[in-house]
Amino acid sequence: MGEFDLIRRYFLPLASRQQGSSLVMGPGDDCAIQRLPAGQDLVFSIDTLVEGVHFPHRYHPDYLGWRSLAVAASDLAAMGAQPECFTLALTLPKADEDWLEGFARGLAEAAQAFGLALAGGDTTAGPLTLTLQVHGTVSRGNAICRNGARPGDLVAVSGTLGDAGAALAYLSETEPSADAAAVLERYHRPQPRLQLGVAAAPFASAGIDISDGLLADLGHILEASEVGARLESGSLPLSPALVRLTGERAPELALRAGDDYELCLTFPPERWESAPEALRRQLTVIGTIEAAPGLYLDGTDCGPSGPDAGFDHFRRRQ
Numbered sequence: 230m231g232e233f234d235l236i237r238r239y240f241l242p243l244a245s246r247q248q249g250s251s252l253v254m255g256p257g258d259d260c261a262i263q264r265l266p267a268g269q270d271l272v273f274s275i276d277t278l279v280e281g282v283h284f285p286h287r288y289h290p291d292y293l294g295w296r297s298l299a300v301a302a303s304d305l306a307a308m309g310a311q312p313e314c315f316t317l318a319l320t321l322p323k324a325d326e327d328w329l330e331g332f333a334r335g336l337a338e339a340a341q342a343f344g345l346a347l348a349g350g351d352t353t354a355g356p357l358t359l360t361l362q363v364h365g366t367v368s369r370g371n372a373i374c375r376n377g378a379r380p381g382d383l384v385a386v387s388g389t390l391g392d393a394g395a396a397l398a399y400l401s402e403t404e405p406s407a408d409a410a411a412v413l414e415r416y417h418r419p420q421p422r423l424q425l426g427v428a429a430a431p432f433a434s435a436g437i438d439i440s441d442g443l444l445a446d447l448g449h450i451l452e453a454s455e456v457g458a459r460l461e462s463g464s465l466p467l468s469p470a471l472v473r474l475t476g477e478r479a480p481e482l483a484l485r486a487g488d489d490y491e492l493c494l495t496f497p498p499e500r501w502e503s504a505p506e507a508l509r510r511q512l513t514v515i516g517t518i519e520a521a522p523g524l525y526l527d528g529t530d531c532g533p534s535g536p537d538a539g540f541d542h543f544r545r546r547q
Protein backbone atom coordinates (compact mmCIF):
# COMPACT_ATOMS: atom_id res chain seq x y z
CA MET A 230 0.00 0.00 0.00
CA GLY A 231 1.36 3.42 -0.98
CA GLU A 232 1.55 6.34 1.38
CA PHE A 233 -1.39 8.17 -0.22
CA ASP A 234 -3.61 5.06 -0.21
CA LEU A 235 -2.75 4.51 3.42
CA ILE A 236 -3.62 8.07 4.38
CA ARG A 237 -6.83 8.09 2.31
CA ARG A 238 -8.03 4.80 3.72
CA TYR A 239 -7.17 5.06 7.39
CA PHE A 240 -6.72 8.68 8.32
CA LEU A 241 -8.79 10.99 6.08
CA PRO A 242 -12.05 9.81 7.71
CA LEU A 243 -10.79 11.39 10.95
CA ALA A 244 -10.52 14.75 9.22
CA SER A 245 -14.13 15.11 8.12
CA ARG A 246 -15.65 13.71 11.28
CA GLN A 247 -15.77 16.86 13.36
CA GLN A 248 -18.32 19.58 12.81
CA GLY A 249 -18.02 22.98 14.39
CA SER A 250 -14.26 22.81 14.92
CA SER A 251 -12.22 25.92 14.21
CA LEU A 252 -10.44 23.95 11.46
CA VAL A 253 -11.24 25.58 8.11
CA MET A 254 -8.71 23.68 5.95
CA GLY A 255 -7.83 20.10 6.89
CA PRO A 256 -5.48 17.60 5.22
CA GLY A 257 -4.80 17.85 1.48
CA ASP A 258 -3.20 21.26 1.12
CA ASP A 259 0.31 22.38 2.01
CA CYS A 260 -0.85 23.51 5.44
CA ALA A 261 -3.97 23.22 7.53
CA ILE A 262 -5.81 26.41 8.53
CA GLN A 263 -7.35 26.98 11.92
CA ARG A 264 -9.49 30.09 12.42
CA LEU A 265 -9.40 31.42 15.94
CA PRO A 266 -12.62 33.00 17.19
CA ALA A 267 -12.17 36.59 18.41
CA GLY A 268 -10.96 36.81 21.97
CA GLN A 269 -9.52 33.28 22.05
CA ASP A 270 -5.99 32.11 22.81
CA LEU A 271 -4.52 29.12 20.95
CA VAL A 272 -3.24 26.44 23.36
CA PHE A 273 -1.05 23.74 21.82
CA SER A 274 1.22 20.90 22.87
CA ILE A 275 3.26 18.13 21.19
CA ASP A 276 4.12 14.61 22.40
CA THR A 277 6.31 11.90 20.88
CA LEU A 278 5.78 8.24 21.79
CA VAL A 279 8.46 5.66 20.86
CA GLU A 280 7.77 1.92 20.89
CA GLY A 281 9.71 0.22 23.66
CA VAL A 282 10.22 3.54 25.46
CA HIS A 283 6.75 5.05 25.97
CA PHE A 284 4.65 1.98 25.25
CA PRO A 285 5.49 -1.75 25.20
CA HIS A 286 6.56 -3.62 22.07
CA ARG A 287 3.59 -5.20 20.29
CA TYR A 288 1.13 -3.08 22.34
CA HIS A 289 -2.45 -3.52 21.15
CA PRO A 290 -2.91 -1.07 18.22
CA ASP A 291 -6.51 -0.15 19.20
CA TYR A 292 -5.36 0.88 22.66
CA LEU A 293 -2.35 2.68 21.23
CA GLY A 294 -4.58 4.76 18.93
CA TRP A 295 -6.88 5.75 21.80
CA ARG A 296 -4.14 6.25 24.36
CA SER A 297 -1.83 8.37 22.20
CA LEU A 298 -4.57 10.95 21.55
CA ALA A 299 -5.97 10.73 25.10
CA VAL A 300 -2.59 11.49 26.64
CA ALA A 301 -2.10 14.47 24.32
CA ALA A 302 -5.66 15.74 24.91
CA SER A 303 -5.13 15.52 28.68
CA ASP A 304 -2.67 18.42 28.42
CA LEU A 305 -5.46 20.50 26.85
CA ALA A 306 -7.74 19.51 29.74
CA ALA A 307 -5.08 20.64 32.22
CA MET A 308 -5.07 24.12 30.64
CA GLY A 309 -8.88 24.34 30.57
CA ALA A 310 -8.80 24.45 26.76
CA GLN A 311 -11.57 23.48 24.37
CA PRO A 312 -10.17 20.74 22.05
CA GLU A 313 -10.09 21.73 18.37
CA CYS A 314 -7.77 19.70 16.11
CA PHE A 315 -4.57 17.66 15.98
CA THR A 316 -1.76 16.60 13.65
CA LEU A 317 -0.16 13.16 13.56
CA ALA A 318 3.31 12.18 12.36
CA LEU A 319 3.46 8.41 12.12
CA THR A 320 6.68 6.44 11.59
CA LEU A 321 5.97 2.81 10.75
CA PRO A 322 8.31 -0.17 10.25
CA LYS A 323 5.92 -1.48 7.55
CA ALA A 324 2.38 -0.89 6.29
CA ASP A 325 0.75 -3.74 8.25
CA GLU A 326 -2.95 -3.45 7.40
CA ASP A 327 -4.23 -5.25 10.50
CA TRP A 328 -2.16 -2.96 12.71
CA LEU A 329 -3.21 0.16 10.80
CA GLU A 330 -6.86 -0.80 10.97
CA GLY A 331 -6.72 -1.26 14.75
CA PHE A 332 -4.68 1.88 15.33
CA ALA A 333 -6.93 4.02 13.12
CA ARG A 334 -10.02 2.61 14.86
CA GLY A 335 -8.75 3.47 18.36
CA LEU A 336 -7.59 6.89 17.16
CA ALA A 337 -10.94 7.59 15.44
CA GLU A 338 -12.89 6.63 18.58
CA ALA A 339 -10.75 8.97 20.66
CA ALA A 340 -10.96 11.81 18.10
CA GLN A 341 -14.75 11.48 18.11
CA ALA A 342 -14.99 11.26 21.89
CA PHE A 343 -12.73 14.26 22.51
CA GLY A 344 -13.97 16.46 19.63
CA LEU A 345 -10.56 16.64 17.93
CA ALA A 346 -10.44 16.77 14.11
CA LEU A 347 -7.36 15.51 12.27
CA ALA A 348 -5.80 18.58 10.63
CA GLY A 349 -2.93 16.88 8.82
CA GLY A 350 0.15 14.79 9.31
CA ASP A 351 3.00 12.83 7.84
CA THR A 352 3.93 9.17 7.40
CA THR A 353 7.47 7.85 7.16
CA ALA A 354 9.20 4.45 7.33
CA GLY A 355 11.26 3.59 10.41
CA PRO A 356 10.95 2.34 14.01
CA LEU A 357 7.38 2.72 15.32
CA THR A 358 7.07 6.30 16.60
CA LEU A 359 4.03 8.58 16.99
CA THR A 360 4.13 12.35 17.29
CA LEU A 361 0.87 14.16 18.00
CA GLN A 362 0.29 17.87 18.27
CA VAL A 363 -3.02 18.95 19.77
CA HIS A 364 -4.59 22.39 19.41
CA GLY A 365 -7.22 23.86 21.71
CA THR A 366 -8.71 27.26 22.42
CA VAL A 367 -9.44 29.13 25.61
CA SER A 368 -10.98 32.56 26.15
CA ARG A 369 -8.16 35.10 26.23
CA GLY A 370 -6.11 35.03 29.41
CA ASN A 371 -8.22 32.26 30.94
CA ALA A 372 -5.93 29.23 30.52
CA ILE A 373 -5.17 27.32 33.74
CA CYS A 374 -1.40 27.55 34.30
CA ARG A 375 0.90 25.90 36.83
CA ASN A 376 2.12 29.15 38.35
CA GLY A 377 -1.13 30.55 39.77
CA ALA A 378 -1.47 28.72 43.12
CA ARG A 379 -1.53 31.02 46.19
CA PRO A 380 -1.42 30.36 49.96
CA GLY A 381 -4.87 29.38 51.25
CA ASP A 382 -6.00 27.83 47.94
CA LEU A 383 -7.67 24.43 48.11
CA VAL A 384 -6.02 21.49 46.31
CA ALA A 385 -8.53 19.24 44.54
CA VAL A 386 -8.30 16.22 42.23
CA SER A 387 -10.78 14.70 39.79
CA GLY A 388 -11.97 11.08 39.64
CA THR A 389 -10.03 8.41 41.50
CA LEU A 390 -6.26 7.97 41.65
CA GLY A 391 -3.98 4.91 41.47
CA ASP A 392 -6.12 2.73 39.22
CA ALA A 393 -3.84 2.87 36.16
CA GLY A 394 -0.82 2.17 38.36
CA ALA A 395 -2.52 -0.90 39.82
CA ALA A 396 -3.26 -2.13 36.29
CA LEU A 397 0.44 -2.72 35.55
CA ALA A 398 0.32 -5.95 37.58
CA TYR A 399 -2.46 -7.32 35.35
CA LEU A 400 -1.30 -6.35 31.85
CA SER A 401 -0.53 -9.92 30.80
CA GLU A 402 -3.65 -11.52 32.33
CA THR A 403 -5.85 -13.20 29.75
CA GLU A 404 -8.91 -13.55 32.01
CA PRO A 405 -8.75 -10.67 34.51
CA SER A 406 -11.26 -10.44 37.37
CA ALA A 407 -13.90 -7.69 37.19
CA ASP A 408 -11.78 -5.48 39.46
CA ALA A 409 -8.62 -6.08 37.42
CA ALA A 410 -10.57 -5.37 34.21
CA ALA A 411 -11.79 -2.09 35.73
CA VAL A 412 -8.26 -0.84 36.47
CA LEU A 413 -6.95 -2.17 33.12
CA GLU A 414 -9.59 -0.05 31.37
CA ARG A 415 -8.20 3.01 33.19
CA TYR A 416 -4.70 2.18 31.88
CA HIS A 417 -5.60 1.28 28.29
CA ARG A 418 -8.30 3.88 27.68
CA PRO A 419 -7.59 6.94 29.82
CA GLN A 420 -10.36 9.58 29.79
CA PRO A 421 -8.88 13.08 29.64
CA ARG A 422 -11.02 15.44 31.75
CA LEU A 423 -11.71 17.87 28.93
CA GLN A 424 -15.16 19.09 29.97
CA LEU A 425 -14.05 19.41 33.57
CA GLY A 426 -11.02 21.47 32.53
CA VAL A 427 -13.18 23.86 30.50
CA ALA A 428 -15.70 24.15 33.35
CA ALA A 429 -12.95 24.74 35.93
CA ALA A 430 -11.03 27.38 33.96
CA PRO A 431 -12.98 30.41 35.29
CA PHE A 432 -12.51 29.26 38.92
CA ALA A 433 -9.15 27.46 39.22
CA SER A 434 -5.93 29.31 40.08
CA ALA A 435 -3.55 26.57 38.86
CA GLY A 436 -3.72 23.07 37.41
CA ILE A 437 -1.94 20.11 35.88
CA ASP A 438 -2.90 16.68 34.59
CA ILE A 439 -1.66 13.73 36.63
CA SER A 440 0.54 11.76 34.23
CA ASP A 441 3.51 10.98 36.52
CA GLY A 442 1.73 10.62 39.87
CA LEU A 443 -0.01 13.10 42.20
CA LEU A 444 3.06 13.98 44.32
CA ALA A 445 5.29 14.55 41.30
CA ASP A 446 2.73 16.55 39.33
CA LEU A 447 1.51 18.65 42.28
CA GLY A 448 5.23 19.26 42.87
CA HIS A 449 5.37 21.01 39.46
CA ILE A 450 2.55 23.38 40.54
CA LEU A 451 4.31 24.10 43.85
CA GLU A 452 7.59 24.79 42.09
CA ALA A 453 6.05 27.04 39.42
CA SER A 454 3.92 28.91 41.98
CA GLU A 455 6.71 29.10 44.61
CA VAL A 456 4.45 27.76 47.36
CA GLY A 457 4.05 24.59 49.47
CA ALA A 458 1.11 22.30 50.24
CA ARG A 459 -0.40 20.23 53.01
CA LEU A 460 -2.26 17.04 52.02
CA GLU A 461 -4.38 14.54 53.95
CA SER A 462 -3.93 10.95 52.77
CA GLY A 463 -7.33 10.03 54.22
CA SER A 464 -8.98 12.37 51.68
CA LEU A 465 -7.50 10.67 48.61
CA PRO A 466 -10.24 9.46 46.23
CA LEU A 467 -9.79 5.69 45.82
CA SER A 468 -11.92 3.42 43.64
CA PRO A 469 -13.53 0.38 45.31
CA ALA A 470 -11.74 -1.84 42.73
CA LEU A 471 -8.36 -0.37 43.69
CA VAL A 472 -8.99 -0.88 47.42
CA ARG A 473 -10.10 -4.48 46.89
CA LEU A 474 -7.12 -5.28 44.65
CA THR A 475 -4.35 -3.56 46.58
CA GLY A 476 -5.60 -3.16 50.18
CA GLU A 477 -3.31 -0.95 52.24
CA ARG A 478 -1.11 -0.22 49.20
CA ALA A 479 -3.98 1.78 47.63
CA PRO A 480 -2.99 5.22 49.04
CA GLU A 481 0.62 4.62 47.93
CA LEU A 482 -0.56 4.04 44.36
CA ALA A 483 -2.87 7.06 44.50
CA LEU A 484 0.02 9.30 45.55
CA ARG A 485 2.78 7.94 43.37
CA ALA A 486 1.55 5.95 40.38
CA GLY A 487 1.12 7.71 37.04
CA ASP A 488 -1.07 7.26 33.97
CA ASP A 489 -4.43 8.18 35.56
CA TYR A 490 -4.75 11.45 33.58
CA GLU A 491 -6.98 13.01 36.22
CA LEU A 492 -6.63 16.73 36.95
CA CYS A 493 -5.05 18.32 40.01
CA LEU A 494 -6.44 21.88 40.42
CA THR A 495 -6.11 24.63 43.01
CA PHE A 496 -8.92 27.05 43.89
CA PRO A 497 -9.06 30.22 45.97
CA PRO A 498 -11.66 29.35 48.67
CA GLU A 499 -14.10 32.06 47.59
CA ARG A 500 -13.97 30.92 43.98
CA TRP A 501 -14.46 27.31 45.07
CA GLU A 502 -17.57 28.40 46.99
CA SER A 503 -18.93 30.23 43.94
CA ALA A 504 -18.24 27.32 41.53
CA PRO A 505 -21.25 25.32 40.31
CA GLU A 506 -22.17 22.27 42.36
CA ALA A 507 -21.87 20.15 39.17
CA LEU A 508 -18.18 21.10 38.98
CA ARG A 509 -17.42 20.61 42.67
CA ARG A 510 -19.07 17.19 42.66
CA GLN A 511 -16.45 15.95 40.18
CA LEU A 512 -13.59 16.99 42.46
CA THR A 513 -12.26 15.90 45.85
CA VAL A 514 -10.47 18.42 48.08
CA ILE A 515 -7.31 16.77 49.42
CA GLY A 516 -5.37 19.66 50.96
CA THR A 517 -4.38 23.32 50.95
CA ILE A 518 -1.63 25.51 49.51
CA GLU A 519 0.73 27.11 52.03
CA ALA A 520 3.17 29.99 51.77
CA ALA A 521 6.15 27.98 53.07
CA PRO A 522 7.72 25.74 50.42
CA GLY A 523 7.52 21.98 50.93
CA LEU A 524 4.95 19.23 50.69
CA TYR A 525 3.48 17.93 53.93
CA LEU A 526 1.54 14.67 54.00
CA ASP A 527 -0.53 14.08 57.16
CA GLY A 528 1.66 16.62 58.92
CA THR A 529 4.91 14.90 57.94
CA ASP A 530 7.44 17.06 56.11
CA CYS A 531 8.39 15.48 52.83
CA GLY A 532 11.76 17.17 53.19
CA PRO A 533 14.04 18.85 50.68
CA SER A 534 14.66 15.71 48.61
CA GLY A 535 11.28 15.91 46.97
CA PRO A 536 7.98 14.12 46.84
CA ASP A 537 9.43 10.60 46.67
CA ALA A 538 11.19 11.09 49.98
CA GLY A 539 7.93 12.28 51.48
CA PHE A 540 6.29 9.25 50.18
CA ASP A 541 8.75 6.98 51.98
CA HIS A 542 7.62 8.53 55.26
CA PHE A 543 4.10 7.73 54.30
CA ARG A 544 4.83 4.14 53.34
CA ARG A 545 6.60 3.37 56.61
CA ARG A 546 3.52 4.47 58.48
CA GLN A 547 1.31 1.95 56.68
Ligand SMILES: [Mg+2]
Nearest residue numbers: 304307438440
Ligand atom coordinates in the same frame (compact mmCIF):
# COMPACT_ATOMS: atom_id res chain seq x y z
MG1 LIG B 1 0.69 17.29 31.34
